[in-house]
Amino acid sequence: MPPKAPLNWGLLPPSFLLPSSTRSLISLLQQNATQAPRPTIAYTSIRTIKSTFKPKPDRFAHHPSKPALNSTSTAALQRKAHSTPLRTGLLANKKGMTAVYDPETGKRTACTVLQLDRNEVVAHKRREKNGYWAVQIGAGQKEARNITRPMLGHFAAAKVHPKRWMAEFKVRDEAGLQVAIGQTVGANWFTKGQWVDVKAISRGMGFEGGMKRHGFSGQPASHGQSLMHRGMGSAGGSQGSGSRVLPGKRMAGNMGNESVTVKNLRVLQVDEKNGIVVVNGCVPGPKNQIIRVQDALGKPWPKGPMTTAEVAPAEILATSGSAEATTATASASA
Template sequence: MPPKAPLNWGLLPPSFLLPSSTRSLIPLIQQNATQVSRPAITYTSIRTIKSTFKPKPDRFAYNPSKPALNSTSTAALERKAHSTPLRTGLLANKKGMTAVYDSETGKRTACTVLQLDRNEVIAHKRRDKNGYWAVQIGAGQKEARNVTRPMLGHFAAAKVHPKRWMAEFKVRNEAGLQVAVGELVGANWFTPGQWVDVKAISRGMGFEGGMKRHGFSGQPASHGQSLMHRGMGSAGGSQGSGSRVLPGKRMAGNMGNESVTVKNLKVLQVDEKNGVVVVNGCVPGPKNQIIRVTDALGKPWPQGPMTTAEIAPPAAEVLTTSGSAEVAADATATTTA
């Protein structure tokens, strides 16, 4: 089909179609049109429903009363600074649960015994090189023949023995890197009375049903119910939910064996000689499970040590104290004689 000519609305028809009385007025109409030129007004009518809700502010919109938005890595670290610990955490082994009694009130408190096994600083992660601040901690011991050559070189650079477990603990700034590479950090890193967060892999329970995994009540245990007492029941509606099972439906499946964090556990006792830290409550994982112990994020930061020098006195002071004690003992023996 040939293309259709556009419709010229508002234009005069050809002169031969006009009556003779109107043809004489065409020059006057054209003259007035050239003298008076009005701007073209375009208006599009939109029919909508007026909402009674105020528009929500866009969190990415610029506001003069707020600082400019930044999308740099430095700005991201500043936003996370309030929830980043000031110092590193440590790795511990879960030895089991016991109970302690208060000598004054006689109250029994359930607790978990955690043992620290040769925690040493392996490396430091810096902002200019790695993009963040962190301390790499190694614990335990491993035979050199069971360690790959790249990892042997990594341990040799830190001048430490091969470690069985390794983990990184992020810190807020460079002040958290005051623990030097190769230093041994003991149980006195934590103080009695402070709050800690523990993180570990929970105990795996295999494939479990809905009652044990999600706490379902099961089907009625009365007359007429047969072989479905512990069944989960209907998994999805018909027409109301689209004749399908919605994503995320709680069903039977693998239970446990996932990362679990228990927050705000109180440190009850610390034994530096045996490397034992006793915390209040339960800790995820079976016995001999490796545990990440850090300062609690939901509590004020503890006034704990930032370096190992703040934990143990320097060797010079120890020698001076022992030397003065020997001199005092010799003076006492001479006086007695």
């Protein structure tokens, strides 16, 4: 059976099928259309409920007479400026815990020993190229045969030995990039008495129960309770709560092995010769764990050095001063 042609409901049938009265009306309409076209309506009226709220301006619409947009990357950096450190942090190894005694009061203070291992500046991240300001720090040492070629080229461009650990530390502005690429930063970067934040991966404890992982008290130990002394109990209701376990329910599971930040630790001692920084309190992670140490966000920024030239040992400064004096004397005598 051949297909049928579609019907055009918007068109009139042929004129010979229309009555004579209708044909005369169509001719009159065509004449009026050619003489004076009717004005068209520029809008379409829609019946709806009138809102009492004024329309909100689009926050993405920009105009020169309006204030700067708050959704740009520049505005985002300005909002974070108050909590972005002025200078870079360093990488350290956790060597263990000990205690120090105050010679005046005899008070014993628990502390953690952190050792810096050849911290060098590998690269700078700039706002115009990377979108933010940061200093890339490398620590430790690694054999070149165990490094990929792209990373070997990255280290060769900075003229530093291949590093075992790498980390980026964000800084507020370009003033935080005063440590040049390839320079070594030692323990004198931190001063005695200042506050620091430490961040590391916590010690992994494997699969643990609810009592150890979340501090549950457990079930009763008597009155017919059997084999549920350390159980967590009910995991969720039935019909009243949707017959399911609500998201975020605290249960048994993997404990530890996650990023942990300990804030506001005071620096008790600094040993530049051995690269030792002693901080008050505990630090996350096992021994020999890599630790990120940076100026504390919750305390006023320390008046610490911004360049490596400001942390040069006193004997080096004295030697350089005497050498300059000798050169000045020789030039004056000449």
